[in-house]
Amino acid sequence: QKEVEQDPGPLSVPEGAIVSLNCTYSNSAFQYFMWYRQYSRKGPELLMYTYSSGNKEDGRFTAQVDKSSKYISLFIRDSQPSDSATYLCAMSANTGNQFYFGTGTSLTVIP
Amino acid sequence: EAGVVQSPRYKIIEKKQPVAFWCNPISGHNTLYWYLQNLGQGPELLIRYENEEAVDDSQLPKDRFSAERLKGVDSTLKIQPAELGDSAVYLCASSSQTGGGETQYFGPGTRLLVL
Numbered sequence: 001q002k003e004v005e006q007d008p009g010p011l012s013v014p015e016g017a018i019v020s021l022n023c024t025y026s027n028s029a030f031q032y033f034m035w036y037r038q039y040s041r042k043g044p045e046l047l048m049y050t051y052s053s054g055n056k057e058d059g060r061f062t063a064q065v066d067k068s069s070k071y072i073s074l075f076i077r078d079s080q081p082s083d084s085a086t087y088l089c090a091m092s093a094n095t096g097n098q099f100y101f102g103t104g105t106s107l108t109v110i111p
Numbered sequence: 112e113a114g115v116v117q118s119p120r121y122k123i124i125e126k127k128q129p130v131a132f133w134c135n136p137i138s139g140h141n142t143l144y145w146y147l148q149n150l151g152q153g154p155e156l157l158i159r160y161e162n163e164e165a166v167d168d169s170q171l172p173k174d175r176f177s178a179e180r181l182k183g184v185d186s187t188l189k190i191q192p193a194e195l196g197d198s199a200v201y202l203c204a205s206s207s208q209t210g211g212g213e214t215q216y217f218g219p220g221t222r223l224l225v226l
Binding site: 006008034036041042044045046049072088089090098099101102103104 | 115135151152154155157158159202204214215216217218219220222
């Protein structure tokens with residue numbers, strides 16, 4: 001079993017839709033959770049960073065962590081064509097520990 | 112502030128040839144990572160440096176891969192000899208610790224094609 005599971009998609013939504021992206025994990029020691037956005041032929045770009053459980057909001061983006069279910073989500077409100085990219089979740093147990101990445105979900109927002 | 116710089120951006124070589132990738136991290140970031148990313152996959156750690164010390168190289172294929180970070184700033188990753196299966200994107204990242212956690216910043220990657 002992989003440490004982190006992520007549905008690769010692809011996911012296609014109309015402009016303005018709410019997008020939900022999810023990852024599950026198996027290691028209960030994970031407590032740092034990240035979402036990265038990766039455009040084609042670019043490096044991953046950090047979107048959201050969350051410690052432990054709870055919600056974090058930044059503009060149109062909301063990250064949720066449910067440690068009891070070992071489940072994290074990224075919500076994108078009012079999706080835009082510029083949001084079309086691959087979204088990677090990542091997590092680690094502690095500072096200095098290895099980051100574990102999901103496989104990424106490919107998202108296309110259709111104008 | 113400049114981001115993580117990597118060169119070259121693209122490299123095409125024949126199998127059995129050597130190849131080297133260079134990375135300059137964000138200024139002040141002591142931790143540097145090399146990752147491998149295959150198409151449709153997430154990044155996989157190859158090696159992590161704290162300053163000039165390799166603190167995690169357990170996933171680096173040491174028979175053909177080597178890395179160095181001599182002065183604790185920029186780093187070089189080398190493959191010798193390259194194999195067809197090494198075709199992938201090689202990402203460099205550097206990190207800082209904020210709020211008790213760690214945030215990694217990635218460079219654009221070097222896309223390697225081995226023929």
